[in-house]
Structures are given as structure tokens and as C-alpha cells.
Amino acid sequence: MAGLITYVKESFGELKNNVTWTPWSEAQRLTVVVAVFSILFSLAIWGIDTVFSRLIKYYFGIIN
Secondary structure: HHHHHHHHHHHHHHHHHHOOOOHHHHHHHHHHHHHHHHHHHHHHHHHHHHHHHHHHHHHHHOOO
């Protein structure tokens, strides 16, 4: 158990002293970029899915 506590303490020390963190303003900007592209990508997938769904319904409507 003492090894686990030591590991956690050293990990926090490593994160605090040796990791270079992205500035808060840049992290916010990049979060917005990811959110916008995620929304655009999901809308594109939804559009393609809708088109294929209508094509399949049309095709099966013809053969019935």
C-alpha cells in the first residue's frame, strides 16, 4: 500500500513540475474548434444516412 501512495505522490509531482501545460486560452479555443468540427461531422453523417435511407426505401418500393 505504501508503494501505491508513493506512486501517486510522485505522479502528482511529475505533473506539477515537469509537464508543460497548454495555456488556458488556447485550450478553450481548441475545445471550441473540436466542438464545431464534431457538430459539422455529425450533421454530414446524418445527411448521408438520410439520403441512403431514402434511396433504400425508394428501391424497395420499386421492387414490391
